Amino acid sequence: MNRIKAVIYGVGAMNSIATRMLLDKDVDIVAAISRSKDKVGRDLGDLTGLGRQLGVTVTDDAKAALAASGADVAVIAVNSYMADAVEQLRICAEAGVNAVTLSEEALYPWNTSPEITAELDTIARRTGATLTGTGHQDTYWVNIVAMMMGTSHHIDHVTGHASWNVDDYGPEVASDQQVGRSVEEFEEWLRGAERPPTFGRNVLDALVADTGLTVKSIASTTRPDVAIGPMHSQALDLDVDAGQVIGFTDIDEIQTEEGPVLTFEMSGRVYGEADGDINEWEIQGEPDLVLSNGTVPTQITTCTQMVNRIPDVINAEPGFVTIEKLPRLKYRAFGLHTYLTEKGR
Amino acid sequence: MNRIKAVIYGVGAMNSIATRMLLDKDVDIVAAISRSKDKVGRDLGDLTGLGRQLGVTVTDDAKAALAASGADVAVIAVNSYMADAVEQLRICAEAGVNAVTLSEEALYPWNTSPEITAELDTIARRTGATLTGTGHQDTYWVNIVAMMMGTSHHIDHVTGHASWNVDDYGPEVASDQQVGRSVEEFEEWLRGAERPPTFGRNVLDALVADTGLTVKSIASTTRPDVAIGPMHSQALDLDVDAGQVIGFTDIDEIQTEEGPVLTFEMSGRVYGEADGDINEWEIQGEPDLVLSNGTVPTQITTCTQMVNRIPDVINAEPGFVTIEKLPRLKYRAFGLHTYLTEKGR
The missing domain is CATH 3.30.360 (Dihydrodipicolinate Reductase; domain 2)
Structure with missing residues (x-):
């Protein structure tokens, strides 16, 4: 069974914690995206305080990074509202890459941002990606x-x-x-x-x-x-x-x-x-x-849930899938790829 | 969509509470089974303190009652250990009737009573029934x-x-x-x-x-x-x-x-x-x-979970299915039959 390939989308406090957790759970980080000028061009390991380099250079070209990555999932920690989050989620959906995001509104955005959510759902169904908002909530x-x-x-x-x-x-x-x-x-x-x-x-x-x-x-x-x-x-x-x-x-x-x-x-x-x-x-x-x-x-449980949800999101049917529809969350004692179903592999 | 038909198996304190809850959730009680001589021949409504008769006469002939009932599920509250519970569960499995039981060991009996559980699992897979231990736990x-x-x-x-x-x-x-x-x-x-x-x-x-x-x-x-x-x-x-x-x-x-x-x-x-x-x-x-x-x-949450689990158990694949494999439990705001999937109907 192949290991999961992840893109880190947004290089801040939350994704620094998530990066460490992903590596602990045998996930390969294949790209990292940030709009911050002082992060672009640097190694993700240096920026996330891992104490070692990862050989992953932060880029600001999200589309190119996702297209070239062959990633199974993007791990997004950039912003809170769908009006802003749509940018990252649309790029992932268009690239056919599953995504988990900490954007709070993405938890259940069907009523507060119905048009954006429906648009993302349509793209994701077409490309086979699943988009999910998760986190402490x-x-x-x-x-x-x-x-x-x-x-x-x-x-x-x-x-x-x-x-x-x-x-x-x-x-x-x-x-x-x-x-x-x-x-x-x-x-x-x-x-x-x-x-x-x-x-x-x-x-x-x-x-x-x-x-x-x-x-x-x-x-x-x-x-x-x-x-x-x-x-x-x-x-x-x-x-x-x-x-x-x-x-x-x-x-x-x-x-x-x-x-x-x-x-x-x-x-x-x-x-x-x-x-x-x-x-x-x-x-x-x-x-x-x-x-x-x-x-x-809260900060730790935000990151644990985003990481532990990844197999559920990859296994899920395509579309914008909210967390109350996913299986009951499980402890991931082993590498995240070991939790992929036939559909998810 | 047809309403769910249930058999009350064991007429004691727990199934008296469960009977009321089942009726509240639009379940039809089609039979009631007890070995107690002072309950056999009496109406289930009288015995469970409902304040009205249900037109369901308690019998001690479990096999005949299950065979004639056309029931979707048996609701069992009789005993605690698999060595005893196997009697009721085998009768249900042989009749092809799904069952939920409060028998505590049935929660996860694969290690403590492996032979009995495997036997029940085999029968249930053959007849298309699902057997599950539930309750407060x-x-x-x-x-x-x-x-x-x-x-x-x-x-x-x-x-x-x-x-x-x-x-x-x-x-x-x-x-x-x-x-x-x-x-x-x-x-x-x-x-x-x-x-x-x-x-x-x-x-x-x-x-x-x-x-x-x-x-x-x-x-x-x-x-x-x-x-x-x-x-x-x-x-x-x-x-x-x-x-x-x-x-x-x-x-x-x-x-x-x-x-x-x-x-x-x-x-x-x-x-x-x-x-x-x-x-x-x-x-x-x-x-x-x-x-x-x-x-x-505990007594109430024991009965609510046995009742609210019924759609999950009817929807599940046949066999002895333990509760950690069922979907995350849901509040049943409507009749239990409205939660049946294509498979469960």
């Missing part, structure tokens, strides 16, 4: 929740809570997240803000699609998260007083015609010393159920 | 754990903790569980005890089968659970002093050739007021991961 926000819902007889309300640390993403993000503002300033900003759709919507869309329920209404609201004592934002190097804003929580909610309500609350805020990324879900119904994953190492 | 002890393992890059050790309340199962079970003994009496009993294999073994076998790892060694140990203050066993109507035994914990452990160790600790003991059934898992590796389901309503 694959298991922890969708599939583990859908599985727990499968242990319900009757569901009234599914509610999820997740969080991220604004200080992990630099001063611009912390400022966008309104850290250090007063609640009045926050409310004024919120009234005038033109904000992109939240990724909570894509999570709920995936869960609704999995259940076959019918959307009756969708609502998104936002509330400020307020410091209950003095805090410090590392990203802004700013002391925040009690009562000031340390970020905010987006609350997405879908009501279904059949009754069940699904709510997802996503908080991006300054963390205190005891805080970490959480993943907590509650189902009200028969029976009542809860799930908690304690403190989740 | 399906999702909470196997599939949700396997899914979380799928978010790992490298696993050193997987450890699970679950518990059950000995007072839920009457005085005989509480006595078997050594409630009220001294630790010395417990140790003496344990030295001489001929105990059946634990179901933790079947759970670990399913997880190992799912990962494709190779078993290097298997060990089972047992430690007493001791009261840390005065407690009361309802089943025995017995006050237990601090330092006395309130049950015990079976610890199953599989070491694999490839490195990962899997451990499952199952405690059956007298509960205090704040206690409930737990389901807690920890993965040590890259990354470290945890999962907790708080207090789990």
Whole structure:
């Protein structure tokens, strides 16, 4: 059985972790693509902190790299929204190369970007490629929740809570997240803000699609998260007083015609010393159920899932295939190529 | 699309709950089987506390009932071990009727009862039936754990903790569980005890089968659970002093050739007021991961999973098919027959 050949598409923090994991799982890296001038021409091993060269020189010519690579899969970590991600996904689809991407909206983009998704689906079906959005949200926000819902007889309300640390993403993000503002300033900003759709919507869309329920209404609201004592934002190097804003929580909610309500609350805020990324879900119904994953190492689980999904994506039918339709994720104890089915080989 | 026809096989506490759930999900109950003299001849609706008759008279002639029923699936809640469960499963397989069973060993019986399982598999493949062991353990002890393992890059050790309340199962079970003994009496009993294999073994076998790892060694140990203050066993109507035994914990452990160790600790003991059934898992590796389901309503989740698994089992290829090979469990918002595939119809 031949080893899997992968193209690294985007050479940043996430794909640096993914590169190491791919090599550990016997995947051959055959090309690396970046638009960053200070990365093009350098060896992927040097750029990803592997401590050794890989003989893979980063290029900015994505089309040529994919065409020449003979790759089975592109591993994309470039951007978040389909309006931007379509560029990389279209190049992969046109080249007939399967792709996994961390673009958050790609988790379930059929409702938030229907035209782009349908276009990509059409190209991919024609060339035989499968395109899939994955990452931390694959298991922890969708599939583990859908599985727990499968242990319900009757569901009234599914509610999820997740969080991220604004200080992990630099001063611009912390400022966008309104850290250090007063609640009045926050409310004024919120009234005038033109904000992109939240990724909570894509999570709920995936869960609704999995259940076959019918959307009756969708609502998104936002509330400020307020410091209950003095805090410090590392990203802004700013002391925040009690009562000031340390970020905010987006609350997405879908009501279904059949009754069940699904709510997802996503908080991006300054963390205190005891805080970490959480993943907590509650189902009200028969029976009542809860799930908690304690403190989740989101960056690592983002990369593990993108890597471990690769055999499922190569094995899948062509098209834009969302993660709730893929098999239940498995631990990959052996080289990724050993998990390919007849279709995938 | 035709509704699913089910036979209730065993008319006790679990199948009373399952009967109600099946009716809620548009399943037609076409027969009911019990060996209990005080149930035979009575209406299933009366026996299961539905508050209405179902026009289904309980019989003790399983073969005749299955042959005449035209059933798609038998819903079995009779016993725990394959040596006993083979009777009902063989009758179903011979009749070409798919079956779901709560028999705990049936979760993954290939290693603990290989001959019986192979015999049933052969019959089922010949007649086109699928036989599957499910229940609480399906999702909470196997599939949700396997899914979380799928978010790992490298696993050193997987450890699970679950518990059950000995007072839920009457005085005989509480006595078997050594409630009220001294630790010395417990140790003496344990030295001489001929105990059946634990179901933790079947759970670990399913997880190992799912990962494709190779078993290097298997060990089972047992430690007493001791009261840390005065407690009361309802089943025995017995006050237990601090330092006395309130049950015990079976610890199953599989070491694999490839490195990962899997451990499952199952405690059956007298509960205090704040206690409930737990389901807690920890993965040590890259990354470290945890999962907790708080207090789990085990009896309900046992029945929901047996019911919600029915479409998967009818859709599956014939044979003895264990739950780690079935699709990820789904919430059944609609009648169970709407989830049948072309093959299943």
